[in-house]
Amino acid sequence: MELPSSSSKYKAWSFEENKLFENCIAMEYVSSDEFDWWTPIANVFFRGTRTPDEIKNHYNQLVFDVNEIENGRFCIPKYKDDKVDNYNNGHDNFIYKKKKIRYTQWSKDEHRLFVIGAMIYGGGDWRSISRMVVKTRSPIQVASHAQKFYDRKKHPKNTKRASIHDITTVDHDTTLDLCQRNLIDLQTFQSYIAKLAEQDQATGEQGRH
Known part of the structure; x- marks a missing residue:
């Protein structure tokens, strides 16, 4: 497990930021099996x-805390404040989601839908591509897939394996x-x-010039 790194420039996370982060986990936008979710999420x-x-450090801290809780080495205090109570809920939800989240390979149909969506909406409008075309994938999953697609397109000779x-x-x-x-x-x-x-x-017009 990757331990969270400390930084002298640490800025405390607000309640709203934590809720947004928890939503990313709840919607399965984060997966430890995937290469780089942090940039698209940011x-x-x-x-x-x-x-x-x-965001990566915040995730690693959450993983660390959950493992401590599951191993009985850390007790979550009981708070009366509704906002702080969400800390408990967030950890409980993460424990459930941590077991549920699994990365699944993209099918050829899904990839073709991505190509179609990128042509229509442009490479970068991941929300529209997800909402209107690749409906089986979240915007973050679409963005992550796009990273690999454009990298492969830019460096086609770096690998010989079909994809x-x-x-x-x-x-x-x-x-x-x-x-x-x-x-x-x-x-x-x-x-x-x-x-x-x-x-x-x-x-065709370029070919005639």
Whole structure:
């Protein structure tokens, strides 16, 4: 287990920040099996008010506290204040979620939906991609997947092993199949096909110059 690191510049977490952090755990936006959740969480949810390292240290402190509690080495005091009482609830929820959270590999269909969503909404609007296209994944999961996708696209020669990240576009027939299986709605299908047409037109114009 990674111990929380101490810092002379530590800034106490507010009640609102702790609730936001607990919500990230409750919604399964944090997984110890995944490479880097901290940067997307900092950008999408905390919007720069907390650094990735601060969030990671806060998570590690929570893991440490929970392990101490489970091993009988730490007792949570009983508070009357409702806000402080949420400290107890947060730890109880984390104990439950810690056992429940499991990272699952993205399917090819999910990745194709991600490619479609990124084309429509742009690489960065993880909320819209999650809400409108890849509905089986949270914004943080979409952001984390995007990190790997764009890194693979930028450095294609760094690995020889095949990956779903090698799928960088989705053709008309495959998109139609996704629509017929109700994985995307008609509006998303039409929007993506229009984007493909724009891309093909731009590529054709570049080829003529």
